[in-house]
Amino acid sequence: MASDKVLASAGTAVLSTASSVTLPLKPVAGAPGATSPEACPRRLRIEVGELQIAPRESVAVHVFLGEPDATARTPFDDPGYVGSFSFFPVAEGRGPQRFVFALDRLPSFERERLCSGDPPSVTLVLAPIAQGVRADQSQVEIQRATLE
Amino acid sequence: MYSTTRRELLAASGAMAALAATNPGFSRTASAYYLPVRIRRDVGAMQPDDPVLVTYRKAVEEMHALPASDRRSWRGQAEIHRGPTISDPPGCPHENWFFLPWHRAYLYYFEEICRELAGDDTFALPYWNWTIDPQVPATFWGATNPLDPDRWNDSDNLVPPGPPWRGIGPNDSAQSFAVGAPVIQGILNETDFEQFASFKASAPRPTQPPFGGTAELEGTPHNYIHGFVRGHMGHYLSPLDPIFWLHHCNIDRLWVEWNALGNANTTDPDWLDFEFAQDFVDRNGNTAPIKVSATEDTTALGYVYDTVPALVAQPAAARALTAPMSERVQERYEATNNRPARLLQPIGIAVATTAPVVPAAAMTLESRTRTAAGRRVFARLTDISPPATTAGFYVNVFVNCPYLSSETPTNDPHYATSFAFFGHSHGGPGFSVDITEPLTRLNRLGRPATEQIEVQLLPLPMPGRQPGDVEFTVGRVEIIVVEAT
Numbered sequence: 001m002a003s004d005k006v007l008a009s010a011g012t013a014v015l016s017t018a019s020s021v022t023l024p025l026k027p028v029a030g031a032p033g034a035t036s037p038e039a040c041p042r043r044l045r046i047e048v049g050e051l052q053i054a055p056r057e058s059v060a061v062h063v064f065l066g067e068p069d070a071t072a073r074t075p076f077d078d079p080g081y082v083g084s085f086s087f088f089p090v091a092e093g094r095g096p097q098r099f100v101f102a103l104d105r106l107p108s109f110e111r112e113r114l115c116s117g118d119p120p121s122v123t124l125v126l127a128p129i130a131q132g133v134r135a136d137q138s139q140v141e142i143q144r145a146t147l148e
Numbered sequence: 149m150y151s152t153t154r155r156e157l158l159a160a161s162g163a164m165a166a167l168a169a170t171n172p173g174f175s176r177t178a179s180a181y182y183l184p185v186r187i188r189r190d191v192g193a194m195q196p197d198d199p200v201l202v203t204y205r206k207a208v209e210e211m212h213a214l215p216a217s218d219r220r221s222w223r224g225q226a227e228i229h230r231g232p233t234i235s236d237p238p239g240c241p242h243e244n245w246f247f248l249p250w251h252r253a254y255l256y257y258f259e260e261i262c263r264e265l266a267g268d269d270t271f272a273l274p275y276w277n278w279t280i281d282p283q284v285p286a287t288f289w290g291a292t293n294p295l296d297p298d299r300w301n302d303s304d305n306l307v308p309p310g311p312p313w314r315g316i317g318p319n320d321s322a323q324s325f326a327v328g329a330p331v332i333q334g335i336l337n338e339t340d341f342e343q344f345a346s347f348k349a350s351a352p353r354p355t356q357p358p359f360g361g362t363a364e365l366e367g368t369p370h371n372y373i374h375g376f377v378r379g380h381m382g383h384y385l386s387p388l389d390p391i392f393w394l395h396h397c398n399i400d401r402l403w404v405e406w407n408a409l410g411n412a413n414t415t416d417p418d419w420l421d422f423e424f425a426q427d428f429v430d431r432n433g434n435t436a437p438i439k440v441s442a443t444e445d446t447t448a449l450g451y452v453y454d455t456v457p458a459l460v461a462q463p464a465a466a467r468a469l470t471a472p473m474s475e476r477v478q479e480r481y482e483a484t485n486n487r488p489a490r491l492l493q494p495i496g497i498a499v500a501t502t503a504p505v506v507p508a509a510a511m512t513l514e515s516r517t518r519t520a521a522g523r524r525v526f527a528r529l530t531d532i533s534p535p536a537t538t539a540g541f542y543v544n545v546f547v548n549c550p551y552l553s554s555e556t557p558t559n560d561p562h563y564a565t566s567f568a569f570f571g572h573s574h575g576g577p578g579f580s581v582d583i584t585e586p587l588t589r590l591n592r593l594g595r596p597a598t599e600q601i602e603v604q605l606l607p608l609p610m611p612g613r614q615p616g617d618v619e620f621t622v623g624r625v626e627i628i629v630v631e632a633t
Contacts, residue, residue: 090382098361
């Protein structure tokens with residue numbers, strides 16, 4: 001998990017259905033290699049805290065880099081789309097969870113943006129897991145997003 | 149109770165029946181060989197009366213008939229997944245690198261219990277390939293169908309009460325952002341073990357650092373399918389839904405495929421040496437401890453998947469030896485040999501080539517899951533002086549491995565396939581082994597077969613067996629390059 005550069009969000013955010021949250025990422029002081037602007041992050045880690053998922057609801061979280069305008073309608077072939085995650089168990093409980101995505105599948109120009117030293121942002125979109133599934137009452141607490 | 153010999157015969161006939169059922173070119177009578185392993189097949193390719201589904205339905209009924217106190221019962225198996233309480237181990241590990249081996253062992257013992265209770269020693273779990281078939285299979289629906297959880301109405305206080313015990317219907321489809329081919333291909337392209345299998349944790353349910361982390365295989369298709377199906381599947385008692393086992397079988401298949409692509413598991417002893425001491429029970433209901441290291445090799449556990457051609461040698465062999473293939477031969481090389489192979493002692497037979505032998509088969513997801521196209525390379529082993537005893541051992545085949553030993557696992561990139569002898573007192577027609585996959589992997593690793601191909605044979609005892617005096621000689625090895633159709 002070693003990396004030459006670490007960028008992270010500050011503070012928590014609550015993600016609700018049909019809304020998105022954009023988290024600015026800033027260099028982490030003291031992190032190994034944090035002053036190496038040419039270093040390229042290899043992974044994106046999303047740390048999730050409290051889940052509030054109503055009975056009979058089920059959600060997915062879609063993750064975008066450098067796309068602050070991303071919404072539930074943003075297509076998955078958007079160059080900033082990183083991936084999606086869901087929860088098991090579906091209901092609340094279980095404490096903090098950490099989801100880790102490899103970034104080497106991003107299009108090359110997105111990779112170049114990551115490597116340029118320009119701190120990007122992470123946008124998270126909460127959506128029903130599938131058509132016909134409700135997620136009106138669900139909330140997901142995002143504790144931290146880290147590029148490393 | 150079957151004797152060992154009887155059981156072996158059943159296993160052999162079952163494996164051959166499975167091969168014949170899934171491979172029209174395979175002749176049950178033309179070969180007396182069998183694989184020492186069962187083949188896990190795609191449920192999407194099965195009719196309702198497929199013997200695998202017939203046995204699975206019977207097993208589900210038999211497990212429901214057992215008292216809940218019996219850990220082999222349907223309830224008992226689900227409770228293994230949940231654990232005594234939600235927060236206390238044992239129970240299913242998630243969000244860390246014990247996720248894959250724990251569930252592999254869980255499926256292994258479940259499959260064994262199914263075989264025992266249904267009286268079918270040939271049974272191998274099917275898998276649900278949601279990438280190709282994004283709907284819960286039609287064979288898992290119906291109010292009186294043992295494979296529909298509504299048939300049982302098992303109590304589950306972790307989720308909203310049913311029926312229905314699924315949150316979807318037969319026509320609902322899993323979405324491609326979670327289970328589509330590009331997502332799965334991306335996951336299989338990952339080369340780092342933890343980024344594939346989830347991250348290091350101090351224990352399956354860690355209470356101290358490291359706490360792990362969820363990689364994409366677990367967090368995206370795995371979690372998604374649980375959330376998509378919902379009902380029992382949405383929580384820790386998810387094994388109450390018969391589709392659970394096929395879902396995890398597919399996750400397990402992807403681990404096998406990832407290894408077959410040449411990716412290695414971690415060698416960290418904190419992972420390899422960890423023992424699931426109390427979690428599982430065997431077919432007799434006895435506690436069955438198992439180490440993570442014992443879950444690495446599915447061949448040793450007695451199964452392979454039909455989507456990993458390198459692991460399924462025999463049907464390819466049967467096709468390869470048919471006449472039409474001779475018309476498509478592009479190159480042919482051969483060598484003779486008089487050195488015998490003995491148990492646990494690898495031998496290599498080198499075949500010189502006049503040109504680099506590079507398969508052209510594209511390693512795409514589609515080619516691995518449905519068909520293979522391009523140039524394929526076979527090693528044909530003939531003029532065999534067979535062993536005096538044919539039972540209790542099998543042979544792993546490797547190609548051009550510079551460090552081969554009795555410990556080399558089948559997830560090594562040089563591994564090609566496995567075969568066994570069965571019921572023969574003479575050499576028979578020989579074996580034809582598809583070595584396309586290892587040559588492709590080695591080529592990708594920058595080690596193409598330029599001057600020779602060394603076919604290496606490693607005889608190994610079957611688990612729990614002491615086969616005695618094993619010695620046989622492969623007198624001739626041919627390397628045959630064909631244009632695959």
